[in-house]
Amino acid sequence: MLAESLALSAVLFSIGAIGVLTRRNAIVIFMCVELMLNAVNLTFVALSKVYGMAGQVFVVFVMTVAAAEAAVGLAIIIAIFRHKQTVNLENINLLKG
């Protein structure tokens, strides 16, 4: 089932990338990034049945990094919300120049 897993992973990654490009809500964009990380995890797990258990070890690392990223990112979103009273990315353009 290696080919099916890799195809499913590619489809999920594409859907996540489309979500990042089309949504404006910062929290939803963060969740789309989580979906892309999950798609990559599926690739690691599927290939670990061929290449050895290192793939599953890396999935553990990816989950740790995802947890750290979610904590810091949501703190940043809360800090921005205090300033702007919105999480809509159309209104957050301080660095646009």
Added chain:
Amino acid sequence: MPNFFYQVNFYLFGLIAIASSIAFVTRKSPVAAALWLVNTMFCLAALYIMLEAQFIGIIQVLVYAGAIMVVFLFVVMLLNLGQPTEIADIRGKWGKLAAAFLGLALLAQVAALSGKRMPEPFIPGTGYDAQAVRDLGAIGSVAQPLFNEYLLAFELTSILLLVAIVGAVVIGRRRRIDAR
């Protein structure tokens, strides 16, 4: 060749994962989107278990669906964003066109690659030792490389988590106006 029941379940969970991820990117309400994403993660956990990565499947349910998504929903609740906003959340025509183009390009790359033969260094798959996995069990086969070859990386992730916790507290702290 896996049996028929296995294949039917594999395709079933894969299709549910794709359907709920499409529902996830199209919902207007952040809460509904988060719940569809949780559904996608449950399907992926089932697929991990079917791919003989039982420990990863359990961690997926506990950490991703149980912890990370709860933090997301907690922030949605904290900022009172449960209702869809009056400004449309989905970007306009050009954003949709760019996203559709990107999605088609990514899928076209996959289709083009699937027709090709894999390059020689990627073909031989000899790293998977079924006997060792059977001896060590589902958790031991992950823990054995994690605490031997990858011990340094494992310790570094603990530092990463510490830095992330401190950073989240510092960034999220409300600054007192009369602090100085």
